[in-house]
Amino acid sequence: MTNIYKDILKAKSENTKLLAILLDPDKVVLENLSILISKINLSPASHIFIGGSQVENNILDELIVKIKQNCNLPIVLFPGNPSQISNKADAILFLSLISGRNSDFLIEHQVKAVPILKQTQLEIISTGYILIESGNETAVERVSKTKPLDRNNLDLALATAQAGEMLGNKLIYLEAGSGAKQVVPLEMIALVSQNIEIPVLVGGGIVALQGIQNAYHAGADLVIIGTAFEKNNSFFDK
Numbered sequence: 001m002t003n004i005y006k007d008i009l010k011a012k013s014e015n016t017k018l019l020a021i022l023l024d025p026d027k028v029v030l031e032n033l034s035i036l037i038s039k040i041n042l043s044p045a046s047h048i049f050i051g052g053s054q055v056e057n058n059i060l061d062e063l064i065v066k067i068k069q070n071c072n073l074p075i076v077l078f079p080g081n082p083s084q085i086s087n088k089a090d091a092i093l094f095l096s097l098i099s100g101r102n103s104d105f106l107i108e109h110q111v112k113a114v115p116i117l118k119q120t121q122l123e124i125i126s127t128g129y130i131l132i133e134s135g136n137e138t139a140v141e142r143v144s145k146t147k148p149l150d151r152n153n154l155d156l157a158l159a160t161a162q163a164g165e166m167l168g169n170k171l172i173y174l175e176a177g178s179g180a181k182q183v184v185p186l187e188m189i190a191l192v193s194q195n196i197e198i199p200v201l202v203g204g205g206i207v208a209l210q211g212i213q214n215a216y217h218a219g220a221d222l223v224i225i226g227t228a229f230e231k232n233n234s235f236f237d238k
């Protein structure tokens, strides 16, 4: 069993900021994988997250095995549903979409995932997943059929994050959604991170290095970059 969560807590206690590159197995071209991995190895990434909306398990296994041959970063599953579990990864964000009121994404998928997870050695990291309104309908909103939280209602975002913490989640993930037009408001990141003890992850719509810094300065402990790196593997070269 890995110690990925312990390492995230340690980084937080030392104020070391973390960065995850999110790979969608459906969009990774296996023939280009060696270039992709070399770019990841040159980047400041501390973690690789793997997930997507329509991922088949056999692609997942193959992709993870190939990444692990040439990259030592911890690989964390970021699944959209219980079919996206691979015991080749190191850990899984065991997500509950606590901004929504769709019981499938609050508990049903999690119940279905347990028999599969029990067959693996994956480190399970329970995560309160909070979708924030971002100016466009994102895949999370469409697939989960839930409404994101009003981006101007900071009190509700905070209470949701605090409820997630009180329920025993180990992380809070503030998500604008992949390809979001607007990122999670910095005041929201600040308010949440100052009022909960557990680490705060922030992602969705960040397209510039400055956006990563802004999220860190606001209080994010780990930032997730998906689309920007997917579109341009040289994103971190600067």
Ligand code: 1GP
Pocket: 022, 175, 176, 177, 178, 179, 180, 202, 203, 204, 205, 206, 224, 225, 226, 227, 228
């Ligand atoms: C999506 O937060 C992640 O779940 C990353 O979003 O693809 O917009 O970087 P982007």
